[in-house]
Amino acid sequence: MCNCKLIPDPYPAHAEKVCNGFMEKYDWSDKAQCVARCLVAVEGATYKNKWCSVRATIRLSAHVACYASCGFYPWKGLPPGGVGVGAGDLLLVLAKCHDPWNEAK
Numbered sequence: 794m795c796n797c798k799l800i801p802d803p804y805p806a807h808a809e810k811v812c813n814g815f816m817e818k819y820d821w822s823d824k825a826q827c828v829a830r831c832l833v834a835v836e837g838a839t840y841k842n843k844w845c846s847v848r849a850t851i852r853l854s855a856h857v858a859c860y861a862s863c864g865f866y867p868w869k870g871l872p873p874g875g876v877g878v879g880a881g882d883l884l885l886v887l888a889k890c891h892d893p894w895n896e897a898k
Contacts, residue, residue, distance in 0.1 A: 802845060803882055805840065815867075815871075816829065818870075818872050831863060839855070845886050846889075853879075
């Protein structure tokens with residue numbers, strides 16, 4: 794839910810495509826695989842939360858934490874769709890949901 798309305802969560806399907814693009818772009822490197830495993834683990838726990846804005850907040854934080862803990866720097870840039878997943882699927886949700894933590898109460 795977002796702003797008390799049921800809306801679809803496009804993030805998982807979009808993120809899977811982008812993740813595959815990262816793996817190809819970075820030649821299945823150990824660091825890229827580390828980030829993928831980390832994000833998949835977080836997503837497994839996050840997806841169960843019914844509030845879209847809380848999921849988006851956790852997902853954004855997970856990207857920073859997973860990249861940092863794996864020592865991954867995307868020096869080759871993002872694969873196709875990478876910006877859309879971050880800006881469209883995560884930041885746009887937060888922009889629409891004025892206060893995610895109050896929403897979840």
